[in-house]
Every structure is written in C-alpha cells, then in structure tokens.
Amino acid sequence: MVRVLGNFDVAEEVVQDSLVAALERWPEQGIPDNPGAWLMTTARRRAIDILRRDRRYAEKVALLERSTLGSDPAETDDRLRLIFTCCHPALAQEAQVALTLRAVAGFTTQEIAAAFLVTETTMAQRIVRAKRKIVAANIPYRVPEGAELPARVDAVLAVLYLMFNEGYLSLGAVAGMRRDLADDALWLASLVSRLMPNQPEALGLMALMKLHLARSRARFDAAGEMVLLPDQDRSLWDHAAIADAIALLGRAAAMSATGPYQLQAAIAAVHAEARSWDETDWQQIVALYDALLRLVDTPVVRLNRAVAVARLSGPEMALGEVNDLALALGGYHLFHATRAELLDELGEKALAREARLRALELCQNPAERALLLRKLSG
Amino acid sequence: MKYVLLFGGTMEGVEALEGDARKEAMADYEKSGAWFAKYSQAGKILGGHELQGPSTATTVSRQNGKVTVTDGPFIESKEVIGGYAEIEVADLDEALEMAKEWPGTVEIRPIVDHSQDQQRAMES
Numbered sequence: 001m002v003r004v005l006g007n008f009d010v011a012e013e014v015v016q017d018s019l020v021a022a023l024e025r026w027p028e029q030g031i032p033d034n035p036g037a038w039l040m041t042t043a044r045r046r047a048i049d050i051l052r053r054d055r056r057y058a059e060k061v062a063l064l065e066r067s068t069l070g071s072d073p074a075e076t077d078d079r080l081r082l083i084f085t086c087c088h089p090a091l092a093q094e095a096q097v098a099l100t101l102r103a104v105a106g107f108t109t110q111e112i113a114a115a116f117l118v119t120e121t122t123m124a125q126r127i128v129r130a131k132r133k134i135v136a137a138n139i140p141y142r143v144p145e146g147a148e149l150p151a152r153v154d155a156v157l158a159v160l161y162l163m164f165n166e167g168y169l170s171l172g173a174v175a176g177m178r179r180d181l182a183d184d185a186l187w188l189a190s191l192v193s194r195l196m197p198n199q200p201e202a203l204g205l206m207a208l209m210k211l212h213l214a215r216s217r218a219r220f221d222a223a224g225e226m227v228l229l230p231d232q233d234r235s236l237w238d239h240a241a242i243a244d245a246i247a248l249l250g251r252a253a254a255m256s257a258t259g260p261y262q263l264q265a266a267i268a269a270v271h272a273e274a275r276s277w278d279e280t281d282w283q284q285i286v287a288l289y290d291a292l293l294r295l296v297d298t299p300v301v302r303l304n305r306a307v308a309v310a311r312l313s314g315p316e317m318a319l320g321e322v323n324d325l326a327l328a329l330g331g332y333h334l335f336h337a338t339r340a341e342l343l344d345e346l347g348e349k350a351l352a353r354e355a356r357l358r359a360l361e362l363c364q365n366p367a368e369r370a371l372l373l374r375k376l377s378g
Numbered sequence: 379m380k381y382v383l384l385f386g387g388t389m390e391g392v393e394a395l396e397g398d399a400r401k402e403a404m405a406d407y408e409k410s411g412a413w414f415a416k417y418s419q420a421g422k423i424l425g426g427h428e429l430q431g432p433s434t435a436t437t438v439s440r441q442n443g444k445v446t447v448t449d450g451p452f453i454e455s456k457e458v459i460g461g462y463a464e465i466e467v468a469d470l471d472e473a474l475e476m477a478k479e480w481p482g483t484v485e486i487r488p489i490v491d492h493s494q495d496q497q498r499a500m501e502s
Binding site for chain 2: 088090136137138139140142144148
C-alpha cells in the first residue's frame with residue numbers, strides 16, 4: 001500500500017485510472033502503514049519544483065536527491081518503473097519525452113509546451129493520448145528484465161538525449177526555459193545512472209551531457225552570437241565539470257561494455273582536454289569515430305568524423321568523404337555548412353558560398369542561421 | 379488482458395516467387411505454424427485463423443443508406459491482413475514478447491471488454 005501511495009502524485013499523471021481504484025480502497029482498508037513516507041515524498045517533490053527555479057538548483061537537487069534516494073528502496077523502484085513506463089516503445093517518442101518531463105521531472109504542461117514550441121492544448125492532448133494508451137493497452141508499470149532490458153534502457157537514454165539536445169541546441173536564442181530542458185535531461189540521466197548503477201551507457205550519456213554543458217558559457221559571445229568549438233574561449237569552460245565527466249567515463253569504462261554514448265563522450269572529452277583546437281589529439285578522435293562507426297554507422301557520424309579527418313589528413317581528403325554523403329545528407333544543413341568550411345580551406349570561395357547559402361536555406365535554428373549569415377557577409 | 383494480434387501478409391502469390399524468396403516464405407510459414415502450436419500449448423491463444431488471400435475478399439459497405447458489395451479488402455494498402463489470433467496475457471509487454479517471435483509484421487490491438495455489460499444492465 002505504501003508503495004502504491006508513495007507514487008500517488010506521479011500516478012495521478014501516468015497511471016491515473018488504475019490508481020484511482022487503489023485510492024478507492026484506501027477508506028476501506030484504512031490509512032497506509034506509513035503515511036509519513038507518502039507526505040515526505042510529496043513535500044520533497046514540491047521542494048524540488050521550487051528549487052528548480054533557483055539558478056544553482058542543480059547542485060541543490062543533487063544534494064537533496066543524495067540525502068533521500070536509496071533510503072527507501074520501494075520509492076527507488078517506483079521511480080524506475082515510472083521512467084520505463086513513460087519511455088515505453090509502444091508510445092510515440094515525442095509523447096515519451098513529454099510524459100517523462102511531466103511525470104518524472106515535474107514540468108507543467110505549459111512549460112513542456114513552451115519548450116517544444118507547441119500550444120498548450122496540443123501538448124495537453126499529446127500527454128492525455130499517451131496516458132490513455134497506457135491504461136487502454138495495459139502498458140505495464142514495471143522495470144523490464146533480462147533480455148528485454150538493454151533495448152529498453154536504450155529507449156530511455158534516447159529520450160533523455162533528445163530532451164537534452166532540444167534544450168542545448170537552442171541555448172541562447174530562446175534561453176531560459178530551454179536551458180532548463182538540458183539541465184533536467186542531465187538530472188534525469190544522473191537519476192537513471194544512480195538507480196541502475198550497472199548500466200555503463202547511462203554513465204556515458206551523463207558524461208556526454210556534462211561535457212556539452214561545461215562548454216556552454218563559451219558557446220555564445222557577449223553579443224549573444226554563437227561561437228563554434230574552434231573559436232571558443234576555453235578559459236570559460238567549466239573545468240571542474242569536465243573533470244567530473246571524465247571520472248564518470250572512467251567508471252563506465254571499468255564495466256567493459258563500450259557503447260555509443262560512452263564513445264561520443266570520449267570524443268567530447270578529448271576536445272575538452274585539448275588546450276586549443278590546433279592542439280587537439282585528432283588521431284585519437286578519428287580512432288574514436290571509427291569505433292563509433294562500428295556500433296552505429298550513420299551518415300551523421302561519418303560527417304562528424306570527416307571534420308576530424310580534415311585536421312588529421314587535410315581538407316581535400318575530408319571533402320571527398322563528405323561528398324560521398326550527399327545522397328543521404330543533402331537535406332541536412334550541417335552537411336552543407338561542413339562542405340562550406342572545407343571548400344573555404346581549399347580556396348574555393350565561390351563553391352563555399354554556394355554551399356553556405358544552401359545550408360542557410362535548410363537551417364531552422366536562429367543562432368545557427370545568424371552564424372551562417374555572418375560568415376556569408378564576412 | 380485480451381488482445382487481438384493482426385498478422386500482415388498472406389501466402390497468396392507465393393507460387394510466383396522464385397528461389398530464395400520462395401524458400402524464405404515457406405520457412406516463415408512453417409515458423410508461424412510452430413508459433414501457433416507453442417502458444418496454444420502454453421494456453422495463451424484463445425482463438426485465431428490464417429485467412430485466405432485478399433483476392434478472395436469481398437467488402438460490404440454502406441453509404442447514405444445504400445449497401446454496396448465490392449470485390450477486394452476494405453483497407454487499400456500494400457500490407458494485407460493474413461490472419462489473426464486472440465490472446466490472453468498479463469499486459470502489453472507479454473503481448474509484445476509474443477509478437478516479436480512472429481516471423482512478420484504484427485499489429486497488437488487490445489480488445490474492448492464487454493463481458494460486464496449484461497451484468498451492469500441487470501443492475502441498473
């Protein structure tokens with residue numbers, strides 16, 4: 001009974017219908033064995049919501065979490081169950097993201113709508129539809145086991161990474177709200193890796209997010225313009241956070257099960273440890289991309305690898321590799337932006353301009369558009 | 379919890395296939411038979427059938443009160459429903475586990491439970 005009531009607030013959001021039945025039994029069977037625990041949970045969540053608005057809330061939330069999480073194994077189980085239910089593959093991924101933010105991270109529907117630039121009505125419908133499906137199709141409220149687990153953990157991590165990117169990529173342009181999204185994704189990743197300490201990819205994702213966020217202060221200049229990695233002021237990076245992330249990667253590596261998030265984090269770590277763009281260990285980065293390609297061979301990974309190849313073996317070779325991706329990535333602005341950079345280096349100014357114009361046509365993100373426009377006029 | 383699994387694809391046209399494609403289709407057909415045997419024995423399957431191909435289908439439709447009979451299935455799509463099974467399992471995850479073992483596409487639909495209707499009608 002305590003376990004059921006322990007997640008009442010959350011259940012209200014996700015498994016409403018089935019939990020109402022449990023609540024109906026409450027008057028018959030009396031007040032739960034431990035009503036205090038239930039009140040504590042509710043109070044703690046309220047506190048987290050309030051702290052969320054604080055600038056330094058991340059550290060405080062971490063403290064709060066550390067002091068209470070794990071003391072009650074039943075509650076730990078509930079949180080995990082909830083995350084896996086919200087990220088069930090039978091739900092559309094956009095609904096998985098919305099549900100996770102609503103039920104696990106405590107966002108309001110209005111906040112989620114603002115973060116994804118849709119109306120509150122649209123977002124409310126998306127959430128209601130997902131909740132209805134959970135009840136109607138009887139999506140179980142449990143942590144998957146055995147052979148099922150790896151794919152389901154991947155699904156959870158994919159949702160968190162999507163959430164993170166949604167917040168991180170739009171930093172600057174529509175700051176505030178969307179910054180929260182990246183921070184919350186990190187918070188959720190840390191929650192998952194604490195609840196499932198034997199999942200190296202959860203640690204890898206957490207490290208990856210931390211490494212990106214550690215560089216966030218250098219990503220925009222005083223005028224609010226986007227600054228790319230080669231031109232960033234590295235003294236603005238959060239070197240303590242970088243060290244934290246590298247320690248996390250070490251813990252993940254000790255489990256001897258490499259995965260895409262660990263490899264991407266390792267690439268980010270090599271960048272983070274380099275004193276400058278020119279002093280980056282490109283050989284190491286290309287080797288890490290090769291390892292990543294063996295696990296996930298996608299055109300985007302190949303495109304990123306080509307950027308490193310340009311530094312290691314020259315722009316001509318890299319351009320050849322990028323051009324091979326034209327069919328797959330013709331509609332992706334960063335494909336054209338990368339070509340433009342390489343063509344510039346090769347002195348092909350006219351072709352570079354053409355590629356940059358194409359990138360601009362395809363690009364939606366205001367900060368990236370501004371950067372492309374600056375390069376076109378410069 | 380009861381669900382109906384709708385299986386995509388039929389054996390219609392399998393004679394026209396050649397070489398490996400045909401062998402593969404026949405192997406899948408055998409696997410689907412084994413699937414039915416396995417889960418019937420486990421008591422998960424309440425009923426179900428393989429259906430004859432879409433060329434044998436007839437559709438009766440009603441528009442503005444007028445009933446029309448036409449040749450062919452009513453869903454116009456590349457995928458055709460080739461069979462179904464009604465199953466009784468704990469939850470969607472168990473249904474998914476079964477569906478993943480089926481050698482082809484499966485749509486899982488929870489059924490609407492009308493079993494309490496009569497009782498409710500009597501009580502009211």
